[in-house]
Amino acid sequence: MRAALGARRMYTPPRCASHALSLPLLLFSRRLSTAAHPAPAVSASATASTLPSVPSPTPTDTPYTLPTLADLGLTEGANVTVAVSGGVDSSVTLRLLAALPLSLSVLFMRNWDPVLSENAPPSPLSLAYNTPATHSQCTWERDWADVRAVSRAVGVPSDKVRLVDLSSEYWTRVFEPAVAEWDAGRTPNPDVWCNREIKFGALLQHIPDGHFLATGHYARVKRENGRATLHRARDANKDQTYYLSQVTEAALQRAVFPLANLPKPAVRELARAWRLPTAERRESMGVCFIGERGNFGDFVSQYVPPSHGWFVTEAGERVAPHRGLAAYTVGQRARLATMKPGMGGKWFVARKIGSDILIVPRADHPALQCVRVWSDTFHWIAEGREGEVLAQVRHRMAPVRARVRREGERVVVEFPEPVAAVPEGQVVGLWDGDMCLGSGVISGTCTADEEEGRV
Numbered sequence: 297m298r299a300a301l302g303a304r305r306m307y308t309p310p311r312c313a314s315h316a317l318s319l320p321l322l323l324f325s326r327r328l329s330t331a332a333h334p335a336p337a338v339s340a341s342a343t344a345s346t347l348p349s350v351p352s353p354t355p356t357d358t359p360y361t362l363p364t365l366a367d368l369g370l371t372e373g374a375n376v377t378v379a380v381s382g383g384v385d386s387s388v389t390l391r392l393l394a395a396l397p398l399s400l401s402v403l404f405m406r407n408w409d410p411v412l413s414e415n416a417p418p419s420p421l422s423l424a425y426n427t428p429a430t431h432s433q434c435t436w437e438r439d440w441a442d443v444r445a446v447s448r449a450v451g452v453p454s455d456k457v458r459l460v461d462l463s464s465e466y467w468t469r470v471f472e473p474a475v476a477e478w479d480a481g482r483t484p485n486p487d488v489w490c491n492r493e494i495k496f497g498a499l500l501q502h503i504p505d506g507h508f509l510a511t512g513h514y515a516r517v518k519r520e521n522g523r524a525t526l527h528r529a530r531d532a533n534k535d536q537t538y539y540l541s542q543v544t545e546a547a548l549q550r551a552v553f554p555l556a557n558l559p560k561p562a563v564r565e566l567a568r569a570w571r572l573p574t575a576e577r578r579e580s581m582g583v584c585f586i587g588e589r590g591n592f593g594d595f596v597s598q599y600v601p602p603s604h605g606w607f608v609t610e611a612g613e614r615v616a617p618h619r620g621l622a623a624y625t626v627g628q629r630a631r632l633a634t635m636k637p638g639m640g641g642k643w644f645v646a647r648k649i650g651s652d653i654l655i656v657p658r659a660d661h662p663a664l665q666c667v668r669v670w671s672d673t674f675h676w677i678a679e680g681r682e683g684e685v686l687a688q689v690r691h692r693m694a695p696v697r698a699r700v701r702r703e704g705e706r707v708v709v710e711f712p713e714p715v716a717a718v719p720e721g722q723v724v725g726l727w728d729g730d731m732c733l734g735s736g737v738i739s740g741t742c743t744a745d746e747e748e749g750r751v
């Protein structure tokens with residue numbers, strides 16, 4: 297961590313209207329970390345009788361089936377902890393598992409929701425961490441109430457529904473490193489780190505050995521011959537393997553993704569057919585769903601000391617001052633405060649050069665076309681690979697063909713068809729067909745104009 301961070305705001309636990317939860321929280325996180333699991337297992341018959349009877353859901357144009365134990369790689373009586381956020385995906389995940397003969401517990405992660413909620417109004421006050429309750433939405437309290445309501449509705453006893461507070465882990469393991477990246481002018485992806493560090497890191501440590509962790513991710517895990525591999529979900533639009541690409545194989549050995557085979561519209565329809573209290577909730581905004589930049593980026597820029605520099609053109613002309621390196625990402629529109637004559641039209645951020653930002657006049661400019669990226673800290677889920685793969689440099693993009701090679705620890709990914717606007721600090725993920733091979737933070741990029749030696 298860079299020294300500059302020390303001068304910024306330090307971590308303070310979230311303050312909400314009610315403080316009643318804080319103490320029990322600490323107590324039961326401790327209880328969880330001791331191996332004993334207090335409550336008796338929910339047997340198959342008990343599960344069946346406590347589930348409210350519902351009309352069997354008959355939605356959809358796309359046929360699908362609900363997961364069986366075998367689909368999930370589980371055996372009867374297995375201990376499964378379900379991470380429930382209060383969103384519809386994790387609620388349906390819980391309900392799907394409650395119909396199977398498993399011993400279920402529910403965990404809700406408290407984190408730092410005012411920042412993470414994309415619903416938060418974009419005012420600095422509402423985003424500040426320790427503002428009084430009247431200024432923050434304190435959505436975690438509502439989420440926690442929803443988690444308890446859903447758990448009740450599907451018949452999980454209340455003593456098996458727990459809240460763990462991971463906000464300090466989130467602060468030190470995701471937020472501060474992300475600030476340091478923005479500070480250095482790069483564009484980090486905290487969502488990817490969060491899955492590695494929090495959900496499949498700190499949270500997993502709260503779960504006794506031998507217990508599985510189920511989440512509402514759209515992804516699939518296969519366990520065969522002692523190996524665990526990560527695969528794309530059936531719903532390609534919702535597939536979240538990009539966000540899970542840094543998770544270790546050891547964590548995948550314990551991961552359960554019941555939504556693997558379900559199209560997203562079916563998940564919503566199931567929630568309604570089952571009358572889950574969260575059926576009408578918006579998309580889950582749990583700790584790992586910050587979205588690309590979004591409010592998080594705006595928020596983080598408050599923590600980054602202002603830097604000063606200029607927008608410059610390829611001709612080297614200083615056009616206008618910018619608002620600080622951290623406020624811009626490669627590919628973004630550059631809105632120039634003062635426009636010089638003859639500079640009409642759209643300008644795009646192409647590259648950060650020292651404290652200045654190179655802007656180019658067209659979205660298809662060679663300075664925005666990335667032909668190669670490399671990562672010095674690549675995480676392979678299994679063994680490293682070379683050769684033809686599929687790659688993504690962000691969650692929302694169609695995978696592209698790429699060629700990967702290894703130079704010692706460095707992993708170099710070449711794009712035969714250039715990829716537009718790839719910032720350093722983002723994550724490059726690799727797939728072989730539908731199997732995710734791993735990912736790495738992009739340490740450096742090469743664009744078409746650099747390749748041609750024009751800069």
Ligand SMILES: *[C@@H]1O[C@H](CO)[C@@H](O)[C@H](O)[C@H]1NC(C)=O
Nearest residue numbers: 331332333373374375504506
């Ligand atoms: C489930 O967990 C309990 C307590 O941790 C343990 O006694 C039991 O053996 C576990 N069941 C299975 C099938 O692993």
